[in-house]
Amino acid sequence: MRRAIYPGSFDPVTNGHLDVIERARKLFDEVIVAVAHNDEKQPLFSLKERLDLLRETASKINNVRIVKFKGLLVNFAQAQKAGAVIRGLRAVSDFEFEFQMALMNRKLDAAVETIFLMPKEEYTYLSSRIVKEIARLGGDISSFVPTCVAKALNRKFTR
Numbered sequence: 001m002r003r004a005i006y007p008g009s010f011d012p013v014t015n016g017h018l019d020v021i022e023r024a025r026k027l028f029d030e031v032i033v034a035v036a037h038n039d040e041k042q043p044l045f046s047l048k049e050r051l052d053l054l055r056e057t058a059s060k061i062n063n064v065r066i067v068k069f070k071g072l073l074v075n076f077a078q079a080q081k082a083g084a085v086i087r088g089l090r091a092v093s094d095f096e097f098e099f100q101m102a103l104m105n106r107k108l109d110a111a112v113e114t115i116f117l118m119p120k121e122e123y124t125y126l127s128s129r130i131v132k133e134i135a136r137l138g139g140d141i142s143s144f145v146p147t148c149v150a151k152a153l154n155r156k157f158t159r
């Protein structure tokens with residue numbers, strides 16, 4: 001069983017994340033989308049909201065599982081019997097941080113390989129952060145996120 005973990009904040013899930021999940025699931029028997037429970041990051045959406053939005057969109061995809069995770073990624077990968085970590089690479093700006101993380105994770109556990117996947121070009125400028133900013137300012141985000149996410153963002157910002 002070739003199993004990969006795709007970790008992230010997913011605050012909220014965007015079409016860019018879904019593009020990466022779709023690519024990863026073709027390469028692995030199972031992809032575990034691991035939503036980080038990280039108190040430091042102060043997300044807009046609670047952990048439960050982020051899980052629910054992912055489940056509404058990505059759990060329909062065959063061989064994809066959505067779970068929450070806390071703690072060290074390599075420990076989680078071991079517990080899930082996953083040999084690979086998937087990360088998305090959008091631009092050179094992602095590279096430095098991702099490179100550092102990948103090599104550190106390798107140092108912590110040489111058995112876990114990090115694999116970078118590039119999304120469709122039209123998603124290379126997309127991030128949860130920028131989508132939240134556009135939604136907050138009342139812009140149209142319908143082409144960047146699934147419908148349920150667009151609705152959830154509108155609810156957050158029209159309160």
Ligand code: ADP
Pocket residue numbers: 007008009010011014015016017020086087088089090094118119123124125126127128
């Ligand atoms: P994190 O807080 O771990 O960066 P994110 O939810 O922002 O969590 O991102 C999770 C992963 O998805 C990261 O590897 C990030 O580079 C990738 N990613 C985010 N948006 C996109 C996108 N539009 N295209 C491809 N990869 C993306």
